Amino acid sequence: MKEQMIEINVNSLEEKYEFNKIAKQASGAVMYRQGKAVLIAAVAVDEKAVDEDFLPLTVQYMEKSYAAAKIPGGFIKRETKPGDFETLTSRIVDRSLRPLFPKGFHYPVTITVMVVSADHEVDMQVAALHAANAALYVSDIPVNTSIAAVRVGTVGNDIVMNPTLTQQAQSELDLLVVGSGKDVVMIEMRTLATEGEAGQHTNEFDESALVDVIAMAAEAIDAATTAYVAAFTPLVRESLDLPLAEDKVDESLYSMIENNYAEDVEKAISHMAKSERSTELKKVRTKIMEALEAEGKEADKELVSKVLERYKKTVVRAMILDKNIRADGRALDEVRPISIETNILPSVHGSCLFTRGQTQALVTVTLGDKKDAQMYELITEKNSQSENFMVHYNFPGYSVGEAKYIGAPGRRELGHGNLGKRALEPSLDLNYDGSIRMVSEILESNGSSSMATICGGALALRAAEVNTTALVAGIAMGLVSEGE
Template structure:
């Protein structure tokens, strides 16, 4: 195979694709270049299909330290566990490509993306998506669709397509849209508040404006996918002869279930609305099999399960589209009942138990110092970064009734935690002088647990008295379509997520959206449907916010909440607060049982402790030190005697406190005519001593004893 190089310039991206150059034994591979960034993407397939009814797709995005001319930090000098950015990027690539595989494709596929050279201005997520897309498109896997990713930002209030990383740093909008042709398949959005902004200026994006921006992204995607398909088409390899699984349904068995067990299935569906477990449906399956066996008919458990699942899905969708009835009896735009309890954990800085229907999140907030921030590295940054607002999401098996070991968080947990962080961060004061860790423990789940994390998280932050602009609520929307008919569902549960066509999560304040995440199972969504979904999401979000505002009024401050005082003194006084060798500040810390952080440049002082009275006393003590008049050094007359006090005895002489309060050195050679080695025997700290000033240069005063001069 001859090496092929294709250069494409579209949507402000200058990309170079090198095919048949690397990883030639893979099903498809490419060396992708953009600026100084170089990525290698390779696709491999196992031609033996799995028995399960799903696509076993594995995506791994890996950043190599050498790509940025670095050696990995820590004890082990090689890449080990992937970082959060790598995991989240892998997840984005998976969510973008998975919906486009043909129906019935159940062959294990791996997509590996390595960053082997970095660029401080290149968006690695867009680069990873395009590299993976090219490798998959030209591979021998029957995959005839190209995707394109578009990042939208704002620069000086202007919409910019695919901004550079430095432009993204100044943008108030971060919108990633992935699609194919005219179809949008994945959206990730967040708003960004400038670190120079005060907490009074949160950044939300209005729902109506967002649809127009997505439409702009859609036009750019259509342009890009056309360019990619045209350029890559001549390089597509001979496709493998793969037999796709046929979605066959035993029509007679389907009709038998429909005619004889319709009421049993509807009753089971109503039970499934209360839990993600399908126990009731299993009971129906057992009943069907027993009836068939007693009638002397063959009853294959796997076949009955598959047909029953198909019928159940048909019933759920028909109830919604034809009757506007949901499994739990709610109206299409109705939010499940909500209960909220705040600061229920006495030894925690802030906490909230947020329950919506059969989804429950216990969210806690812990406040820490700057040193408690999470350190991390990005391949596009030279220096280590510090994450001072952390959101950790945990999803134990018992939350859905599963007997499952609780281990390290997986991609789903990291993704949901990241969504919660993106939703809440825009309303928090970014100038907060410390670290915040928010942890969400999902105790029960039947859909929208990430949104419960956001709602409970906002109230837990309020409970910890973190300065915020507004409360943030999150809501998960669903979609069911059939031809020209569609229904938008508010606050979807697990059953509706499983059998629906869209998972659309929206979070924000009363003024607009702070974060959004959408995955489409259809292969695309009409913008009018998207606009309708956003309008209904706004209505549901505001309903939840009203309940949260009511709960906020009942927050009782936690006894565990540390008291913190922020104030400023004149920068010249910081040295006096510290004292010689840190003696003064150590004495304050021990006496008042507080921690103290100082900023020498601006004179900033932060005092924190568990006892409010002691914190206030420490503040008063520091302010007294800072308000004391500035000591002025005397002008001494050379040759005259003065009374001093021995402050400290050292090997090379004595430090003497002079009448003006400043210390001067009496060198051992100036004590007597002959060298004296027994100073500790002759003098004690605190002794009065007569000294003669030999010379004064600024603050430096040279002393001698009268004995020396005699």
């Protein structure tokens, strides 16, 4: 395989992709360059599929200290546990690339992105997304769609695509959009507070303005993915023979459930509580199995459960699309009952017990001085940084009725904590002279505990008498459409 260097200049990025140069035994690999930044992305696949019905994809974004001409601090002089930025970037890459895999692809895949040279003006998340995308696209894995990422910011009154890190520090908007063609795959956004003559502004974005900006980002993504496909397609390796799992359904069993148990299923899913719906559906499954046994047919519990689940999804979709109601009888825009109690913990600076339906978050705020700030390092910065507003999210197993040991926070906990921080931080005083640690303990979960964290967090800040420019609330939404 001959080495290939491809240069692509699009959306204010000057990128170089070197193929067939490194990691030739991987399924796909690339050396990515932008400015002084150099990233290595490699993809590997296990040709033995797992039995479970999911894609076992693992993404690792890793920053090497030598990339910034640094020696790791501390007693152990080597990279160990990933930092929060590395974990959050891994999640972003995962969420962006996971939808590209074909349905029924159940083979373990690892995507590794290593930063081996840093640049203080390069957006490492965009660079990591593009490097991982290139390595996956040219690999021998049957993925034939390319994605592109665009970071949108502001410089003065102008909207800027892919601003430098210096420009991002002065921006009022931080919007990351990932997509393919004109289709949006992932969005992550926050506003950044600024201070002017009239005081501090949280810089809330108007809905229509946000739609326009996302449309601009989609145009930029379309231009980028078109360029990537044209450049990378001649380098794509021959795909491995990896049969896809078929989602087979016993049509006769499905018809039996549809014709004889439609009313039972609809009654079961109409229960408000998640646990009640599960219990009632198990009763329906038992009735179906007893009927099959009475007819002298084999009653396979796993098969009946799978077909019943498929029918249940059909009923729920029909209720939403045809009747404009949800499974529990609520309207599409109806919020579950909300209960709020503040300062219920007498020894804590500020607390709020926020309950929305069957989702409950106990959010606490602890106040400290500057020395209580969290110290951290970024590979694009020479000096250590201080985080004086921390949001820690905990999701114990008992919150969903699971008998599970509580261990160290995982990627999900870090991601949800970061989501809460991004929502709440613009409302805090830019000149706050101290540190704030917010902890969200999820006590019950059945519908967006991260948004409950934001709602409870805004109230806990007020309960702790922290001055904020606005109360912040979070709402999660989903999309159900006709067809696949």
